[in-house]
Amino acid sequence: MKLRSIISLILVVACIVSIAACHVPGTVCTPTTSDVVTESTTGIPEVSPDSSDATITPEDTPAPDTTMMPETSAPETPPHMCEFAHYQEIQEATCTSPGLGRNTCECGATEDVVIPALGHVFGNWTTDVASTCTENGLQYRVCENCIYTETNVLHATGHKMSTPYESQPLTCTQNGIVTTKCEQCDYYEETVTEAQGHKYGEYKTTKSATCTKDGTKERKCLNCSDAQTASIGKLGHKYSNGVCTRCNAEDASYFPKHYEDDGVSITINKITYGKTVCYVAEVQLTDYARFFTACGKNKYGGQSSTSAAAKLQNAVFAVNGCYSAPYLNYQVARRGVIYNGGERNCGTPGVYSSVTGLFGTPKMLGVNKMSLNDAVAQGLVTDTFCFGPESLVDGVNHAKKDSNRAQRTFIGTNGTPGHLVIGVSNGRYSDGISPGLTGWEINEVLLQYGCTYGIALDGGGSSTMVFKGQILNQLANNTERNWIVDFCCISNP
């Protein structure tokens, strides 16, 4: 039995005892209105007295009450004293409604007793919906004796945030994040510090640029290990009078070009004859042997480019010679070495002697009635030139005036020892502007330089002038011909 029920029962019993106490045997059966619930006073509905029960109400009591009679009155039968020995529950008390009990005396008198409402007897709270950080929950408990249910709101707890911690470190390129998390749910808050990017210091040169090669530079981040490299553009040459003041490179486009040592002086001018660009070298030899002819690869009929020949002969200056010599059956002298005969009289358009320093026709040098062998043996001839024909003789231009223009290579002299004029022209518009020279125009150029004698060497794609390793003229098809068989060279000392 539950405690409440026990208490309720005790109360009922106490009430009965209280009633019984005032109706002890021997007292007059006059129940007080306060203790007894009568039909008229009871507020309890539905409690109707048993019809078979002879209830005695105060009104029913006989009017003459003998109990109050003086002693002097003659005693009759002793007054009846009610004893409510019999109790009966008329209506059970519930949690919320009082019940009714009834005591009955042997005489039939009754008195009704209110049984107080029992009140609910609740069990434990049961959680129906648990509360979360942000949502209310609900609990309930049910009366064990009836179906009455009580509910109670469980209030949202609110987030329980952790101590802030660095969840992502701040770097130059990554945002920094400080996070605090709810210890009860997955709610979190972040404080973001934006990455500021690298902060670079000044560039420092790691490799210096030169006139022709890029350099490199590097700068480092002041806040991390990041480094940036960049190239430093090549400086380009800084020419002064055709020579780079930084690296001494020659400016190919600068004219006049000049070379001079104890044995030779060379001055090369870039001129225009008509519309044709020409490169004309004025040469004065004091060491006559510095000028010579050479076969490609130093072999009769050997082929090479002019650049390769210049390199092979250690030449400061070189032009192409006559590629057709091996096929024209000329006898040839190269630096005093005779190829392809030598018994015949000197019949080439031009001869040179590195002994006398003279250049001209065999007749001009007085060897026209002499075999090449003899001329070479006497040092009157060391080199022969076979392309020809000689068309500038004794200062007279004997060439026909035609319109056969091309790139040209030519050589002449004013007739004094060691004097040579060696020219190469652009032509056939390989440079976009130069039509080239005719044979007659070659002689006109030589005449401008004071020459009295001159011959043409091979032209067209063969025409090449090399000075200090650089090709000065505009090549045909922009390509250097590499099957030339002889060359005119001026050696380095």
Ligand SMILES: [Zn+2]
């Ligand atoms: Zn009675």
Ligand SMILES: [Zn+2]
């Ligand atoms: Zn209840």
Ligand SMILES: [Zn+2]
């Ligand atoms: Zn939370």
Ligand SMILES: [Zn+2]
């Ligand atoms: Zn950084």
Ligand SMILES: [Zn+2]
């Ligand atoms: Zn330079």
